[in-house]
Amino acid sequence: MKTIVGLEIHVQLSTATKLFCGCSTDYRDDEPNTHCCPVCLGLPGALPRINRKAVDYGLKVAKALDMKVPEESEFARKNYFYPDLPKAYQITQYDKPLAVEGTVEIEDDEGHEKIVRITRVHLEEDPGRLVHVAGGSKYSLVDYNRSGIPLLEIVTEPDMRSPQEARRFLNKLRTILEYLGVFDGDREGGLRVDANISLEGSERVEVKNISSYKGVEKALTFEVTRQKNLLRRGQKVTRETRHFMEGRGITTSARSKEEEHDYRYFPEPDLRPLRVADRVAAIDLPELPVARKNRFMAQYGISLNHARTLTGDPKLADFYERVASVDPVLAATWVADTLLGELNYRDMNIAAVPAERIVELLALLKSKTITDTAGVQVLREMLDACAAGKPCEPPAVIVEREGLARATGDEFTQVVQKVVAANPQAVEDYRAGKKGALNFLVGQVMKETRGRADPRELGRIVSEYIDTGGV
């Protein structure tokens, strides 16, 4: 049974001011209702004025997604009553959106490249934020700091075939938006998604209220199972709107009254139309993810997987390019495999890591001054210091202090003797040709010496020691 998914994504554009007034968008951690003016509070007589940058950001996205920008576009009023909407209408775009007909390339579930078509993008204002008071309270609390933040709504065709594909599409879109510098990925609620999902031949269900892009796969997976179970039991899928309950990972039916909308759209009389098609040619696009991934493979000779991981976040890609000089392949392995994992473990951002220290670390690894095991230990010490807000010592200083420099064979003779003497059974097994026995003995020596030797080199030392009749 084919799964059919289409998405509507609301992206907060990272302008300094709101879409229709000069109120600052930088309200994080500020008191409620402190970034407001008559325009975004919907006070009588206030007149909206369009933020040029928001339009240009929208056009930048349109160009990056290879969209057509119609000769004329227009804002419209969408009328409905809700406490988060101070004017009782939202200024959005309706039948004359900013841009239409674009594409995003993703990988399908078999790893093949496929195209997801973009229907349209349009600009609109974010409503305010409602805080629901717990415990059956009769009122909600409203904060209009968010009211009027510029949103770009991006609508796709129903081209995705699984929840996983939807997640990959969102990751890709998010990366493009971050590359374009029109979106702050760290901002909570900066990207919100409504998803339309149906099983082929069945009714379509709209899932609203997905506030994290990671929640999309979860919400859709739940819906696929729910809809399949309904059909298996011989029931029908009802065409409806459902809400995603992030905490419980389920969707619940929205009361039907909320769907009975009659928005009475009409052209916004307070704003003049946009004629911006001719601005597109002048927009300079940065190198986008696909181009950067291909360049990384060609220029640095790194694998597709490493290139894909490194270019998945523009800040990570920039970081890699700052440290690649020592040895691009070594740097790719350390940044994509080791450093990323250590950052995730500490919930740290790449921005907190001093690139010059990683360059120094890579130099120590390249010159074989330290082993990979010791390298990880040095990296962890540096990251722990960064995370604690302490100065990040040069790797050479840590190596010196902790005695992590690679040891030569001679230094291990005693340890090897001790390990071999203590494990006669393993020595027997090794002589009997069991490969695992040597690995075990090497492991014991590594443990005793805290990883200061290359395991391969140690393997040679241990086997020579036994073969030459050390015991």
Next chain:
Amino acid sequence: MITESDIEHIAELADIGISKDEVPEFTTQFNAILDYFEVLDTVEGESAPDAGIVNVFRDDEPRPGLSQEEALANAGSTENGFIKAPRVM
């Protein structure tokens, strides 16, 4: 042509309570207004004084807005800097 049932529907959407007696009066008024717009529609489009005015923008530069006290001045009820509104959902 607006009918009485249109008036009742619009009143409900606009969240305005009107009594049954008022419906005929509003129906007449709505139709009069729409008739007037029909007259306006006969004016040639290009002769409108604002025709051709497009791309009216402002720069993305923050300007001071209202204080929290001012922003809340017209709210019926507030709590900790928030506006209190009837619970929805």
